[in-house]
Amino acid sequence: AEGDRVAAAVPFYGLPPDPDFEYRGLTAHVLGHYGEHDRSLPMAAVDEAAIRIGEATDIRPEFHFYPAGHAFMNEENLLGTYDPLQAAIAWKRTLAFLWGHLG
Template sequence: MGSSPPQNVTFPGNGATAHGYLALPPQGAGPGLIVVQEWWGLTTHMVSMVDRFAAEGFVALAPDLYGGATTHDREEAARMLAALPADRAARDLHGAVDYLLGRPEVVGDAVGAVGFCMGGGLALVLAAQEADRIAAVVPFYGLPRIPGFAYGGLTAHVLGHYGEEDRSIDQQRVDEAAMLIGEATDVQPEIHFYPAGHAFMNDENLNGTYDPLQARIAWQRTLSFLWGHLG
């Protein structure tokens, strides 16, 4: 198990002190954006995603849901995920929303949430829990791991990115989730499928399914979507 990249902020979360990695945009202020980690933890890839979003104008924050632990081992990642109760993760993420909205650099009274794999599902749960405090949510190859999750309370616009060759999440599950979101909200989610496997955005991806072309397409769609609903 490796060590986490530098955590540079703390905030109240889950009745204790939560940690995270924050990056500010070059202009010093912008919309707030929560970046939710994959099951590997707050890795250098997640830090680089935060930096990329900040470079595009967002005040971006990745909460460290594992308390400093990262891994590149699949079995270890599965154990770390299993040891992370969804309610505790949600409380840490709630604290992150409070923290971002309280920062003077954050423009507006709602933030966005982007999540990858495990974090994609958590981002959707967060958006449902936070209602109009989350204006836009972008799950990458993830859905909530809570059986029967109904998306009630979700008011955010939804943009989803999924791989056609992703063996961990099939299109039927994604289509069912999109239908549930449409039934629970006034907004139809925008869902894209890519000719790629799982974690196609992750250039440190140990599965070998990183796809630079599809990653670039998804990245541009994400930026346009976030600016359309947060800018």
């Protein structure tokens, strides 16, 4: 929705709430992190979003799936799904991505 005002986006565990979200105005590079065992967001929905982003824009999102549940990055989550190893991998990827696209 912000067009050229956003150069890079890094969603953790989420997608727009509307499955028919219009990605046509997206210009940001996208890196996403998702838990394979996240019951709140099916991996098929993430795969579908990647396809829709590619069809609507010139952007190929980079999505990673981790052997973890929802909120695996949050060490204080009440679900008990924090995974320090997967969180460290996701954080390292995030920093490299942001440095690469934002300098």
